Amino acid sequence: MNRTMGWMSALALVLSGCDEKVARVLDVTPPEGLDFAHEEPWKEASTLPPPGPGGRIIITNSLDDTLSLVELNTVGTPGFRELARVPVGLNPVELEGPHHSAVAPAGDFYYVGISNYVPGGGSGPHGAHGTGADDGYCLKLDARDNRLVGSVRVNPNPGDVIISADGNTLYQTHFDTLKISELARQNRPESEMNANLAIIDARTMTRKDMVEVCPAPHAVRLSADERTAYVACWSDEVAIVDLTAQPPAVTREKVAAGAGGAVTPRHQPYALTLSPTSGEVWVSSMASRQVQVLNPQTRKMMPERAVPLRGPPMFGAFTSDGRTLYLPYQLVDAVAVIDPETGTVQREVSLSEAGCLNVHQIMLTPDERVGLVVCEGDHVGPGTLHAVDLAEGTVLGTVEVGIFPDSVNILWGQP
Amino acid sequence: MMRSLWSAVTLAVLLSACDDGGNGRVTAAEYGEVLFNDSRLSESQFNSFSCATCHATTPTPPAGRMDSGYTLYDAAFRESWWGGYETRLLDAVNFCYVNFMRGVAPLSKDSPQSRALYEYLVSISPSPSAPARPFTVVKDVVEVPRGDRARGQQVYAEACQSCHGAPHTGAGRLTELASILPEVTNDYGTLFPGVPKSLVVIEKVRHGQFFGVGGNMPLYSLETLSDADLGALLTFMDL
Numbered sequence: 001m002n003r004t005m006g007w008m009s010a011l012a013l014v015l016s017g018c019d020e021k022v023a024r025v026l027d028v029t030p031p032e033g034l035d036f037a038h039e040e041p042w043k044e045a046s047t048l049p050p051p052g053p054g055g056r057i058i059i060t061n062s063l064d065d066t067l068s069l070v071e072l073n074t075v076g077t078p079g080f081r082e083l084a085r086v087p088v089g090l091n092p093v094e095l096e097g098p099h100h101s102a103v104a105p106a107g108d109f110y111y112v113g114i115s116n117y118v119p120g121g122g123s124g125p126h127g128a129h130g131t132g133a134d135d136g137y138c139l140k141l142d143a144r145d146n147r148l149v150g151s152v153r154v155n156p157n158p159g160d161v162i163i164s165a166d167g168n169t170l171y172q173t174h175f176d177t178l179k180i181s182e183l184a185r186q187n188r189p190e191s192e193m194n195a196n197l198a199i200i201d202a203r204t205m206t207r208k209d210m211v212e213v214c215p216a217p218h219a220v221r222l223s224a225d226e227r228t229a230y231v232a233c234w235s236d237e238v239a240i241v242d243l244t245a246q247p248p249a250v251t252r253e254k255v256a257a258g259a260g261g262a263v264t265p266r267h268q269p270y271a272l273t274l275s276p277t278s279g280e281v282w283v284s285s286m287a288s289r290q291v292q293v294l295n296p297q298t299r300k301m302m303p304e305r306a307v308p309l310r311g312p313p314m315f316g317a318f319t320s321d322g323r324t325l326y327l328p329y330q331l332v333d334a335v336a337v338i339d340p341e342t343g344t345v346q347r348e349v350s351l352s353e354a355g356c357l358n359v360h361q362i363m364l365t366p367d368e369r370v371g372l373v374v375c376e377g378d379h380v381g382p383g384t385l386h387a388v389d390l391a392e393g394t395v396l397g398t399v400e401v402g403i404f405p406d407s408v409n410i411l412w413g414q415p
Numbered sequence: 416m417m418r419s420l421w422s423a424v425t426l427a428v429l430l431s432a433c434d435d436g437g438n439g440r441v442t443a444a445e446y447g448e449v450l451f452n453d454s455r456l457s458e459s460q461f462n463s464f465s466c467a468t469c470h471a472t473t474p475t476p477p478a479g480r481m482d483s484g485y486t487l488y489d490a491a492f493r494e495s496w497w498g499g500y501e502t503r504l505l506d507a508v509n510f511c512y513v514n515f516m517r518g519v520a521p522l523s524k525d526s527p528q529s530r531a532l533y534e535y536l537v538s539i540s541p542s543p544s545a546p547a548r549p550f551t552v553v554k555d556v557v558e559v560p561r562g563d564r565a566r567g568q569q570v571y572a573e574a575c576q577s578c579h580g581a582p583h584t585g586a587g588r589l590t591e592l593a594s595i596l597p598e599v600t601n602d603y604g605t606l607f608p609g610v611p612k613s614l615v616v617i618e619k620v621r622h623g624q625f626f627g628v629g630g631n632m633p634l635y636s637l638e639t640l641s642d643a644d645l646g647a648l649l650t651f652m653d654l
Binding site: 028030031033034035036037038041042044065086087089091092093094095120121122123124125126127129134147 | 440441442443444446449450453455456496497498499500501502503504505507510524525527528529530531533534537552554555556607610614615617618621622623625626627628629634
């Protein structure tokens with residue numbers, strides 16, 4: 001019946017006037033011999049070049065769904081500014097909260113976590129949006145044009161994301177403090193508050209494993225041999241994941257004697273920095289404002305090595321010789337330069353005068369002469385990126401970026 | 416099989432009889448225009464939307480139309496779309512295609528349909544570059560002052576009626592999946608106890624299917640529907 005009707009309609013259209021284009025296209029099926037005027041369909045006007053061998057700094061702006069791009073080779077020059085701010089996410093209508101990034105070693109792709117945690121992200125009778133109740137994602141983007149090429153759905157509140165040295169595997173945590181508060185409200189035991197470490201095949205963007213690690217795991221780092229993953233847990237613990245076991249086996253170590261738990265943490269481990277030489281795991285604990293050290297051999301904390309700071313420590317960086325740890329911390333908004341052997345703070349680089357508020361992460365340039373420091377800002381206006389001359393202890397330049405930046409990374413392009 | 420063959424032969428005869436004296440071929444832009452206006456661009460059997468449902472193609476929208484989407488005249492070479500959150504035209508198109516037209520998979524860059532649609536959009540975009548258009552999403556849904564009833568009736572006719580049909584009856588609505596207004600709100604007291612019905616309607620208009628609302632209605636930004644007109648619409652619907 002429908003087919004008959006269709007052909008009758010078509011015939012009527014044809015008979016009603018041959019110059020009517022609709023009469024010459026009787027279906028959405030392409031007509032024979034279609035002439036295309038444009039060789040390149042969907043031509044893009046963007047003139048943003050791909051990252052070159054000089055490197056491109058990439059910053060995730062978690063409260064405005066953008067990435068700030070800055071050319072690395074402009075550091076220390078008047079050209080040190082934001083090259084572009086590009087949108088990121090699956091949905092142009094809702095804010096999705098991009099959180100942290102990982103760059104493929106080959107420089108061809110990068111990965112961004114989507115947290116769906118954006119306070120004030122929207123509300124209505126159907127509920128508040130961006131509260132972290134929805135599942136998150138890990139996105140795969142083409143480094144050349146920042147185009148989304150894949151994604152994988154994970155659990156709510158993705159936190160940190162890192163990549164293996166061969167670029168094949170991603171590790172993504174879920175900083176699900178909402179789960180803790182919800183279950184605590186129901187008087188449920190801490191054992192039910194654990195969240196997963198997602199292990200993702202970076203090539204296919206499929207989940208290989210979801211490993212239950214601890215309550216609200218945030219930072220994750222791999223040992224040099226990549227047989228072990230260390231995870232900072234909000235429950236005053238470090239989770240140690242044996243990646244060689246099948247399934248991966250998890251043990252947990254409290255960061256200090258008399259530590260609290262998920263509901264009432266006393267330390268709040270948040271970030272991790274691994275020594276490239278000793279393999280020691282330096283744990284940044286926000287509440288106790290100290291950096292605590294885990295011995296990778298004994299898998300025990302070394303309380304005598306803890307370094308107190310004047311504010312919550314965040315994501316640091318070691319020099320490649322393992323002899324210096326640059327550790328940014330908040331409240332004062334400075335970078336502490338720490339001798340990891342003695343645990344002494346040798347000096348500090350103040351960033352507040354340069355406009356830094358709520359410092360979040362430092363990353364070293366390959367020559368280790370410059371620290372790229374990202375500061376969250378006040379979470380309403382722009383955050384900042386600072387290039388710091390590490391020898392002189394001075395700020396070489398400052399760039400305003402998007403709202404609540406929370407990670408800095410470097411993309412390397414081909415010559 | 417035989418029927419298909421017969422159909423194809425018939426089509427060939429019809430088309431050959433329709434030769435306009437030129438090469439008789441349909442240009443890609445012409446084919447794209449047909450696709451633009453045809454909901455069958457989406458393979459979903461539940462879709463009733465075409466591009467033309469939400470977008471005019473003239474420099475200014477024709478009188479009597481208050482679309483949720485901007486006119487696509489001069490849209491092909493805008494700097495960005497969706498308020499700056501889509502920087503590629505195909506991605507912007509596919510966001511509509513998947514979310515509103517229920518397309519099963521995004522249009523590929525190289526399919527004949529996709530290419531033809533691009534050529535049509537280019538054909539109605541004489542400017543080689545055009546600025547981005549603002550798109551302000553109302554994130555937090557709050558009440559709006561009520562407005563003039565007569566204006567609200569006009570807003571209903573221009574913004575709602577093409578999909579939802581006549582008020583109270585739904586007569587002439589685009590699809591039975593579109594609710595009858597304002598009768599659909601009769602259930603809101605049960606579905607949203609303690610919440611004013613008007614607030615649910617405002618949410619639907621401002622958030623469309625997004626922010627956890629569901630369905631496949633497009634959203635109205637502040638630029639495409641002012642709070643004043645929304646308030647007038649609510650008055651017309653006695654909400």
